[in-house]
Amino acid sequence: MKKMYLIITSMILMFSIKSNAQIVKAEIRATGLTCSMCSNAINKQLKSMEEVVAVETDLNTNTFTVTLKEGNDLSPKVFKEKVEKAGFFIGSLLLTAKPETITKSSYILVNDKKSNALEIQFQVVDKGYVTEKEFKKLSKSYKNVETYASNNEEDFHIKMIN
Template sequence: MKKLLILLIAGFMTLAASAQFSKASLQATGLTCAMCSNAINKALQEVPFVASVKSDIKNSVFNIVFKENESVDIDAIRQAVEDAGFSVGGLKLTGQFEQVAIANDKHIEVGGTTFHFLDVKQASLSGEQTLTVVDKNFVPARQFKKFSNATKMACIQTGKAATCCVKDGVKQNARVYHVTI
């Protein structure tokens, strides 16, 4: 029994360290001119773990490159956009994965951040993969409603781990990001 527990803990620790996000694509809403785009661009460049930002004004998209070997705080990205006076309409995170097993309604720790996978089939992520954040304030309300109906777990409404998440080893009230592929 002890050996099994040790193997499970070692496997979980390996899983937590088996991915690193390198870039993101953020779509902002509420932009009306180049000055709006510039405000978001400047706000994102001031986020400590952001290495660079390139904006696509025509599509209101910001391509963000993260600093190597630094933790990515997803809420800090959203907060920077909101502090500039705008909203996030979409956020896609891209990183390198090494055999990370995912399944629908499963919680996975990636780089110290807990992700709850929604509307996915059981798979193993390897190589470069992109996750789409589908939490409130990261997608339009209509899209959030679609994804929130895909699970019966309470954490989707709050973004905080509830009793439903504890079974996957997530601490009560820890931040949980809901994602799909």
């Protein structure tokens, strides 16, 4: 009976953590855009995701602010794939998420900044999520983080913003 109780309790905890672990908003600065048709291609790709509530575009900075549905389980990789499918690249990816999101093993914190806020903001600093120039600079800064240089597509190195 105790084993059954432990199993049920564990399952409830796992599902409750998963439902709380989520990205709330993504701010994507794209590179390579030359006209409004370029931004339309990215806009269309982002809006094709069922988890997306709204996409706001700033043509002056080539930034796309994506608001997501509550309870999603997206990873940064999805945003990279969508922008690249439109024919462009990510120059910067800032995510706003619930703190539980970064407790997943796929997120590796590269700075010591901590936050007790209800929502946290962090930048993905891996190759493909920052410009090539920025990545070279960051590689020197994070040379002590063993996993940073490996470029594992399933690991996301993040820098806390707030």
